[in-house]
Amino acid sequence: MGNASRENNCENNGTETYMRTNSSSLMECLKSIRPIEADIYEEAQKEAEITNVSIEQLLIKQGVVSDLDLVLATADYLDIRPISLASFTPDPALFELMPRERWKELKSIPVAKLGTRLTIAMADPFDIVSRDALASGTQLELVPVVTLEKHIDDAISSVTEEPSQALEDILKDMADESDVEVGKEGMEDASLDEMLENAGEAPVIRIVNSILIEALRKGASDIHIEPMEKTVRLRNRIDGVLYESPSPPKNLQNAIISRLKIMSQLDIAERRIPQDGRFKIKALGKEVDVRMSMLPTIHGEKVVMRILDKTALAPNLQSLGLDQLSLDNFSYALGQPYGMILVTGPTGSGKTTTLYSALQELNEVGTNIITTENPVEYQLDGINQVQINPTVGLNFSAALRSILRQDPDVVMVGEIRDGETATIAVEAALTGHLVLSTLHTNDAAGAIARLVDMGIEPFMLASSLLLTQAQRLYRRLCPVCKKETDIPLETLKKSRIDPAVFEGTQFYQKSGCPKCNNIGYKGRGGIMEILLVDEAIRKTVLNNPEADAISKIAIENGMRTLREAGLERVREGMTSIEEIMRVTSEH
Numbered sequence: 219m220g221n222a223s224r225e226n227n228c229e230n231n232g233t234e235t236y237m238r239t240n241s242s243s244l245m246e247c248l249k250s251i252r253p254i255e256a257d258i259y260e261e262a263q264k265e266a267e268i269t270n271v272s273i274e275q276l277l278i279k280q281g282v283v284s285d286l287d288l289v290l291a292t293a294d295y296l297d298i299r300p301i302s303l304a305s306f307t308p309d310p311a312l313f314e315l316m317p318r319e320r321w322k323e324l325k326s327i328p329v330a331k332l333g334t335r336l337t338i339a340m341a342d343p344f345d346i347v348s349r350d351a352l353a354s355g356t357q358l359e360l361v362p363v364v365t366l367e368k369h370i371d372d373a374i375s376s377v378t379e380e381p382s383q384a385l386e387d388i389l390k391d392m393a394d395e396s397d398v399e400v401g402k403e404g405m406e407d408a409s410l411d412e413m414l415e416n417a418g419e420a421p422v423i424r425i426v427n428s429i430l431i432e433a434l435r436k437g438a439s440d441i442h443i444e445p446m447e448k449t450v451r452l453r454n455r456i457d458g459v460l461y462e463s464p465s466p467p468k469n470l471q472n473a474i475i476s477r478l479k480i481m482s483q484l485d486i487a488e489r490r491i492p493q494d495g496r497f498k499i500k501a502l503g504k505e506v507d508v509r510m511s512m513l514p515t516i517h518g519e520k521v522v523m524r525i526l527d528k529t530a531l532a533p534n535l536q537s538l539g540l541d542q543l544s545l546d547n548f549s550y551a552l553g554q555p556y557g558m559i560l561v562t563g564p565t566g567s568g569k570t571t572t573l574y575s576a577l578q579e580l581n582e583v584g585t586n587i588i589t590t591e592n593p594v595e596y597q598l599d600g601i602n603q604v605q606i607n608p609t610v611g612l613n614f615s616a617a618l619r620s621i622l623r624q625d626p627d628v629v630m631v632g633e634i635r636d637g638e639t640a641t642i643a644v645e646a647a648l649t650g651h652l653v654l655s656t657l658h659t660n661d662a663a664g665a666i667a668r669l670v671d672m673g674i675e676p677f678m679l680a681s682s683l684l685l686t687q688a689q690r691l692y693r694r695l696c697p698v699c700k701k702e703t704d705i706p707l708e709t710l711k712k713s714r715i716d717p718a719v720f721e722g723t724q725f726y727q728k729s730g731c732p733k734c735n736n737i738g739y740k741g742r743g744g745i746m747e748i749l750l751v752d753e754a755i756r757k758t759v760l761n762n763p764e765a766d767a768i769s770k771i772a773i774e775n776g777m778r779t780l781r782e783a784g785l786e787r788v789r790e791g792m793t794s795i796e797e798i799m800r801v802t803s804e805h
Contacts (some may be wrong), residue, residue, distance in 0.1 A: 303369035445518030
């Protein structure tokens with residue numbers, strides 16, 4: 219383990235399992251625990267000099283002392299604590315501080331964390347190189363303890379075993395039924411009775427609970443349960459990309475879907491038409507809403523569940539990670555008493571999250587805020603939220619007309635889809651209301667051109683618009699396993715990027731570790747293109763409301779395009795250039 223020539227004192231370190239002396243070497247500490255006959259020690263010493271193997275290891279090999287004896291002697295010699303990991307269960311969160319292979323290489327495992335101090339169990343605490351690597355990899359202050367190497371191997375194996383492809387094996391590590399609490403708001407006794415009769419079998423409940431818990435653990439935004447001819451495919455959308463998970467048994471397909479219908483208070487007997495519902499769950503220390511959609515397919519009903527975690531919402535604009543100019547412009551627009559703010563981008567680009575962040579910034583006792591949404595994703599305290607219901611004639615335009623008779627200060631329209639809704643929204647902005655809404659366009663300037671195409675007069679837009687914004691979500695590189703790389707100049711030129719922009723920049727690429735589920739990316743961030751409607755933009759809208767003309771003036775006035783905002787994230791080392799190329803196009 220260590221070099222017997224190192225000097226220290228075998229002092230009292232709080233362990234009462236063996237005698238202590240005032241000897242000055244590891245060997246003397248070992249002798250104080252396990253007396254060794256002089257002739258045996260002398261022979262071992264000679265062999266150690268010939269074979270260049272430490273005398274401690276030779277004595278262990280010969281059975282004179284045990285591994286445990288050496289652990290106790292090392293603890294005494296270095297004045298650190300020995301620890302037994304025989305019945306120790308590692309904390310997966312601590313284990314994810316470094317890639318799994320790294321723990322194996324360094325023959326160490328994390329035991330506990332208190333503040334910035336991390337207790338590490340090591341097989342060889344004499345190994346200064348390993349200790350430096352642990353400190354560098356975990357970015358924490360280390361408190362080393364010593365243990366048996368076999369115990370470390372066993373503990374690492376218990377954490378790093380590859381997941382089985384059978385859902386039954388996943389259930390062994392999942393919590394039972396009591397670990398997921400289904401919100402019962404509005405549920406009638408009849409629904410509970412049906413749940414017990416039709417989908418109350420323990421295996422089905424456990425499978426559904428395991429699917430939900432696994433999605434929460436992985437940070438999934440959506441769960442897809444897709445019936446195939448002979449199997450059931452289970453996929454989770456993590457950071458915008460679908461990944462396959464172990465599949466539930468085909469013979470339990472209908473029971474699983476019935477269980478989900480009961481949780482969502484849907485009609486179990488109806489399998490011919492789509493159904494939508496929602497329910498609430500409490501698991502892993504948090505409460506989340508789950509929005510569910512059922513779609514009939516030829517092999518059964520396909521289920522998609524959207525996980526809505528209110529704790530993930532940004533509480534204000536500062537939390538969105540905007541650059542200072544964009545933050546100033548957005549804050550200025552929100553501070554105006556009336557006018558229109560438009561957020562644009564494709565489906566799944568975080569538009570609703572941005573609008574909710576803006577609403578929370580405006581949410582005060584003296585402000586009447588009303589939203590009309592389809593559907594209402596997050597329920598916000600202090601804000602009046604209207605759910606669109608086209609089947610009874612409550613569409614965006616009808617809801618907006620009624621909202622304007624409710625004395626609102628701020629109105630959010632979930633989406634402007636047609637000319638009628640656009641006209642009412644613009645008129646509301648002109649008559650003293652702050653209106654926030656979304657559009658499906660590719661860039662900020664395109665929102666203005668789109669409204670003109672819907673029949674809105676340019677002079678009305680010039681008077682009502684405060685700001686248009688386009689955004690995208692990019693995947694962040696996992697901070698634990700991302701690795702340095704070089705990008706060839708040809709690659710940059712092919713993407714029409716000036717290499718001078720990245721002079722002195724260190725590029726990174728994805729790798730993969732347990733912390734990011736071996737994906738290489740963990741979490742997402744937003745990039746935004748913010749067009750503040752100033753006097754120059756108003757004149758352009760009146761004279762030439764084409765997207766290219768408006769965009770050109772905005773860029774001359776300092777607007778950063780989506781591509782430029784993304785490349786800035788690459789310079790900061792937050793993501794890879796491939797990811798930014800994937801989510802943005804050349805302006």
